Amino acid sequence: MKTIIYYYTGTGNSLWTARLVASNLGNTTLHPMSLIHKDALNQADAIGLVFPVHMWGVPHHVLNFLDAIDMDSSKYYFAFAVNGGQVSRTLIQLQKRMANSGARLSLGYDIVMPSNYIPWGGPGPADKLEKLYLAARDKINKVTPRIALQQSASMEKGPLWQRILFTACYAMTYRLIPKMDKDFWVDDTCNSCTICEKVCPVENIVMKSGKPEWLHKCEQCLACIQWCPKESIQFGKKTPAYERYHHPEVTLKDIVGTTQTQEDK
Ligand SMILES: Cc1cc2nc3c(=O)[nH]c(=O)nc-3n(C[C@H](O)[C@H](O)[C@H](O)COP(=O)(O)O)c2cc1C
Ligand code: SF4
Numbered sequence: 146m147k148t149i150i151y152y153y154t155g156t157g158n159s160l161w162t163a164r165l166v167a168s169n170l171g172n173t174t175l176h177p178m179s180l181i182h183k184d185a186l187n188q189a190d191a192i193g194l195v196f197p198v199h200m201w202g203v204p205h206h207v208l209n210f211l212d213a214i215d216m217d218s219s220k221y222y223f224a225f226a227v228n229g230g231q232v233s234r235t236l237i238q239l240q241k242r243m244a245n246s247g248a249r250l251s252l253g254y255d256i257v258m259p260s261n262y263i264p265w266g267g268p269g270p271a272d273k274l275e276k277l278y279l280a281a282r283d284k285i286n287k288v289t290p291r292i293a294l295q296q297s298a299s300m301e302k303g304p305l306w307q308r309i310l311f312t313a314c315y316a317m318t319y320r321l322i323p324k325m326d327k328d329f330w331v332d333d334t335c336n337s338c339t340i341c342e343k344v345c346p347v348e349n350i351v352m353k354s355g356k357p358e359w360l361h362k363c364e365q366c367l368a369c370i371q372w373c374p375k376e377s378i379q380f381g382k383k384t385p386a387y388e389r390y391h392h393p394e395v396t397l398k399d400i401v402g403t404t405q406t407q408e409d410k
């Protein structure tokens with residue numbers, strides 16, 4: 146089975162997930178969602194989507210990606226929604242969106258990883274992070290054989306209260322996200338390295354007089370604030386005190402880089 150996995154990641158949790166799935170499956174190519182590669186898409190038998198849960202639902206960037214590709218009902222589709230513990234209704238939302246384009250999402254998994262939502266705090270203690278990484282690895286290793294067999298199952302989902310409450314929150318915040326970058330600011334430690342501009346998946350940052358400026362088409366992936374090597378980017382008032390986060394096995398080069406191909410097995 147020739148597989149292509151499209152990923153979207155701010156701090157590497159989804160890229161790490163996509164890499165592990167790819168290495169388990171073999172014969173799998175990884176592409177960021179910002180690069181569609183139509184030829185690769187057409188040649189694949191199976192198509193995977195790996196992305197973070199944002200505001201209890203599917204991020205804009207993933208919905209824009211789905212709008213940009215041609216869905217082929219003859220392909221096998223699977224997804225991993227990587228999140229900080231509240232997957233809510235994300236995979237059901239994704240399955241319905243894909244069904245509207247004639248594609249059947251056959252498997253959808255909830256992978257819990259450290260939260261990168263720094264406006265609410267840092268990632269937490271190292272022992273807690275280690276447990277999350279181990280549990281995520283175990284789950285991915287357990288479920289990828291089901292993808293290889295092209296199985297189907299109900300989408301994984303959060304409890305009913307979460308789906309009711311947070312689906313309403315998703316609907317309320319969805320339109321506000323692009324302009325949420327108005328709360329970013331830069332302190333005087335910035336050394337004009339331009340890394341923030343380079344990690345942004347949607348070119349929402351431009352350098353003006355050596356400092357980043359945000360263009361109000363933000364995805365809130367938080368790559369800019371989390372990858373700034375000087376921790377100069379802040380969001381609101383509290384982030385100067387909060388620890389930065391990215392997945393320990395994902396590097397800045399991986400985020401700035403475009404495509405990675407796993408060796409065929
Ligand atoms: C804007 C934003 C919103 C988020 N919303 C949720 C959420 O609704 N539920 C949840 O469990 N995690 C949420 N998170 C946490 C991320 O889903 C989680 O940290 C994920 O592993 C990040 O993946 P990445 O490193 O590939 O970007 C949110 C993170 C961001 C940046
Ligand atoms: S990544 Fe940080 S230090 Fe580099 S230009 Fe951006 S804000 Fe300044």
Ligand code: SF4
Binds near residue numbers: 349
């Ligand atoms: S400006 Fe920052 S948070 Fe917004 S999309 Fe770009 S990298 Fe992500």
